[in-house]
Amino acid sequence: MRVERELMRGAGPLAVLKLLQRGEMYGYELVESLARQTNGVLDMGQSTLYPMLYNLEAKGFIRATWREADTGRKRKYYGLTAKGETRLADESEQWQALAGAMSALGIVPNPDAEPAA
């Protein structure tokens, strides 16, 4: 399932920040992780990912460093900054509130609800 562009615009950066919270990652790795961990829901093309990364970098949420990988090739690694950590915390809180509201409306299932018999 593909997510509408407007939804992706809000969810994509948060997802990237969350992935980077665990440690530095390079572009292809991010694409793969996003697709795998979200079952393809947040599978974004590189034409979307790289501009998003540059935007996050411009805003100071992530930093980029060129480093040589084990294979001897150069890769650009992205890591979360302190500002990015704060942003991630703020947005996570907002998404939780949103998810709660959606759950209350029955749009998404309530994770605390008893499973149906």
Place this chain on the structure above:
Amino acid sequence: MASPPHRDGLLTRARYTPLRDAFRLRLTGRLNLPRLVHNAGLPTPLADLVEYTARRTRLSRLERVDVAEELIAHFQDGLEAGRSAEALRDDFGDANQAARLIRRAKRRNHNIFQKLPRYSMYGLGVLALFYVIVAIRFFSGSPNPSHDYLADLNRVPAAVPHDQAAWPRYRSALVAMDDMPQWQGHETPMPGTESWPQVEKYIHEHAEQLSQIREAAAMAHLGFTATFHISGDDLDLWPAFDGGDSEVTDSSDRLLIGALLQHLTELRKMAMLLRYEAYSAAEQGEGELAVANIRAMVGIAEHAAEIGTIINQLVALSILGVANETTGELLKSNAEVFTDAQLTDMAHTLASALGGGTLQMDLGSERLWFSDLLQHMYTDDGRGGGRLTRRGLDTFATVMAIHEGPFGIDAPEFLQTLASPAAGLALAGRRAQAELYDRLLTRAEAESKAPLWQYRNTVEPEIRALASDPVQAIRYMPVTLMLPSVSGPYIQAEFTTMRRDGMLVTLALHLYQRRHGHWPDSLNQLVPTFLPAVPPDRFDGRPLRYALVDGLPVVYSIGANHQDNGGRPPSNVKHHEAMRWTKPEVAKDMRLNPGAHRHQQPDGDWILWPPQQDPRTEY
């Protein structure tokens, strides 16, 4: 499959080396995008995609290479993970959109120095757009002169019925006269001068016309209307104007400043002829004719002032000055030919000329010139405002005889046209111009009500201050250039008042002498029988001075040095230097620091009577 890596030559590497590498003497050639992509060894579809996307970002060469390197790394990772080139290309998405978004994101990351050229371009763009809007407003605006200021100027003469107008009679006499010859010699003609026989002959030959002029001068109104072209019977007098302006029919296109006041020259000429005839008559013992000519000169002065411009008023003062001077000369040379009644008649004539009392300059009519100029320069918003127009700018340049482009800069025609809307920004609007002009002229009018010894001129220093400020000088150029000199005409009126007063005192002295057989010891003895009061010296407000020198009366003012020198004319400078208006504090400084002043301070008085050798210099 991709080709093997390739190394560039020295020159190509130099061409694609960033400056910071070059400064380190390293010709890296790493800005060579095609070479970078080629050497990455990507399959052709991916190599093309990388190069295309990087180019389309339209970022700097360094940034393009950075984007390309990252995409190369991405695709190499994908290929290593076992994905096909086609699958990776399909997953990439829209390359154009990617390039656009990358460009936007990268530019957001620029520092202030990288952003400066872009913002400067934006700024210039905004300025250019603003200038275009200004230019459109400037070139699309058109003045719409709707008020007939010429009619305002002619309000009095136009109301004079033809049969009550003196001008047709003057004109008839002038047309019938031969051209006045150039008099010989440099002195003003009078009995005893080199040119006098020639003058006297001309006067006698035109006695009939001079009689006609006297009759016309006795009429209450002149009835001459200013026009933009000479027509009708006036062409008999000024044939040179025939046809010169015949195509102009719409006076709304014409500036009031172009209105012809050709008659003023003729009025002055007639006054001079009457003066010569008065001298001649006195020489022949014809006192009554001489007095009639003095009366006629005053009548002509009144006629000159019928249209109220400063120029008209200055000519009127000048003609009254001729009447005063003629009276003075007649009293000096031929006093005996006049009866007491004739002397009294002359006194009454001079005393009542141009309204009598302290002669004053009416500056009000100057507003007409300026309002008319504004209506030809600016649009009219109906509420007194308006913006400058191209046609108005040309009009102003023509009036001011500015032959160069805006602000006096000489430049080719197209540059002048290009720059001309800037004048619309630089010059104040119509209302602001009108308000400043009116404020200054109103103050000048109020200040000119004071007598000379209390005169305080604040308008001209303010104009000088405006003109010396480069911004204000341009902003209010129409005001600074068009506001008349207010002190010059004012002082002229004050001086003519004093000359006339000096003559009234002189006439009174002669009447006293005839009655008592001797000259009075003081001017106070003339009051009230021969004079209602001793008039003030315009230099200090005290009564005019009087002395008996070698048994003969001398009527005088303290003059430019503000010191009473006992009725002695200056010995160090010409007499007219004593007539120069000087403020008391300046006169004092001239005494203390003579080298610091342009003019030498006269060491004598301004003699009002008897006439001195060079009294006419002022005229």
